[in-house]
Amino acid sequence: MWATAPLAFPWKLLGALRGPLGSLWGSLAPLLLWLRAALRLGLGWTHRGQGRQDGPEPEGAGEEEEGGGGPDGPLTPTSVNYHFTRQCNYKCGFCFHTAKTSFVLPLEEAQRGLRLLKEAGMEKVNFSGGEPFLRDRGEYLGRLVRFCKQELRLPSVSIVSNGSLIRERWFVKYGQYLDILAISCDSFNEDVNVLIGRGQGRLNHVENLRKLRRWCREYRVAFKINSVINRFNVDEDMRAHIQELNPVRWKVFQCLLIDGENAGDGALREAERFVISKEEFQSFLDRHRGVPCLVPECNDKMKDSYLILDEYMRFLNCREGRKDPSRSILDVGVEEAIKFSGFDEETFRKRGGKYVWSKADLKLDW
Numbered sequence: 518m519w520a521t522a523p524l525a526f527p528w529k530l531l532g533a534l535r536g537p538l539g540s541l542w543g544s545l546a547p548l549l550l551w552l553r554a555a556l557r558l559g560l561g562w563t564h565r566g567q568g569r570q571d572g573p574e575p576e577g578a579g580e581e582e583e584g585g586g587g588p589d590g591p592l593t594p595t596s597v598n599y600h601f602t603r604q605c606n607y608k609c610g611f612c613f614h615t616a617k618t619s620f621v622l623p624l625e626e627a628q629r630g631l632r633l634l635k636e637a638g639m640e641k642v643n644f645s646g647g648e649p650f651l652r653d654r655g656e657y658l659g660r661l662v663r664f665c666k667q668e669l670r671l672p673s674v675s676i677v678s679n680g681s682l683i684r685e686r687w688f689v690k691y692g693q694y695l696d697i698l699a700i701s702c703d704s705f706n707e708d709v710n711v712l713i714g715r716g717q718g719r720l721n722h723v724e725n726l727r728k729l730r731r732w733c734r735e736y737r738v739a740f741k742i743n744s745v746i747n748r749f750n751v752d753e754d755m756r757a758h759i760q761e762l763n764p765v766r767w768k769v770f771q772c773l774l775i776d777g778e779n780a781g782d783g784a785l786r787e788a789e790r791f792v793i794s795k796e797e798f799q800s801f802l803d804r805h806r807g808v809p810c811l812v813p814e815c816n817d818k819m820k821d822s823y824l825i826l827d828e829y830m831r832f833l834n835c836r837e838g839r840k841d842p843s844r845s846i847l848d849v850g851v852e853e854a855i856k857f858s859g860f861d862e863e864t865f866r867k868r869g870g871k872y873v874w875s876k877a878d879l880k881l882d883w
């Protein structure tokens with residue numbers, strides 16, 4: 518009795534309040550659920566099929582978000598970089614995806630993998646290498662590009678290339694299926710390009726870049742430039758050239774060391790002499806502060822904010838400063854393989870990984 522008496526009053530009180538509390542909860546519940554959903558979106562947590570497309574990319578940031586499982590959901594491969602070949606005709610001294618194999622998947626298998634990625638939520642694919650135009654003079658690449666746009670209906674299909682092997686007939690045949698073409702160019706001084714290894718024979722890399730710019734305009738492909746800032750170009754002023762070429766984005770990377778690729782045991786390059794400090798990279802960015810299309814990427818951002826698929830369709834985890842492969846999505850599926858990708862969606866979001874990436878939405882005046 519002594520034990521139960523003190524509890525009797527609260528129980529009675531609760532009983533009396535049950536009715537009013539119940540109706541209060543009934544009216545608050547929808548509001549709380551709405552607040553929870555809004556907070557999730559604000560923090561960039563979305564689940565499959567709930568992504569959103571924002572307006573044009575803000576200057577230098579591209580802070581759009583999307584993509585992926587929340588803290589309790591599976592990762593979504595919203596934006597995938599498929600390095601289907603490691604072979605290249607250039608010999609850049611800092612290359613961090615080197616010719617360690619000559620393997621390329623049969624076209625049908627690559628298409629099967631791309632379909633799996635689409636089913637898992639992929640919205641953007643970027644084809645890269647090595648040099649992606651090397652295989653069958655760009656035919657293999659063109660067929661993948663067309664497949665992704667025509668059959669998979671991906672909002673964005675892009676390519677990163679050194680540009681040296683692209684012919685106009687490729688644009689005629691496949692340009693309509695391509696959203697963005699990014700060309701690597703680290704210097705507007707041809708001697709520096711040769712020093713870096715971005716050059717071959719008599720082809721002038723900068724002149725070729727200008728020609729590709731013209732073709733992109735003519736065939737309605739958004740044009741982008743990628744530059745790796747390193748010991749040999751860190752003091753260069755590229756403002757006038759970039760403004761003249763007027764790319765939709767100018768991605769500026771800090772030269773990165775990856776164990777087993779361009780540094781350490783088993784590497785095909787020794788890139789240590791190309792490396793620059795964070796401060797040197799920042800001084801390059803400060804010099805180019807007024808260039809609106811510049812999107813900077815320091816080493817910290819690069820390591821875990823990309824979903825990289827290698828030539829076997831394995832995700833490459835770069836968190837430990839080397840490329841550790843998952844199992845192939847062709848063998849275990851996307852959901853299982855992506856667990857080992859090391860992908861950090863928060864960093865992806867912070868670096869502006871999701872931006873306006875479909876040429877239909879870019880509203881270019883070409």
Ligand code: SF4
Nearest residue numbers: 605607609612647679
């Ligand atoms: S063009 Fe690209 S893939 Fe080829 S060697 Fe240079 S960095 Fe490597």
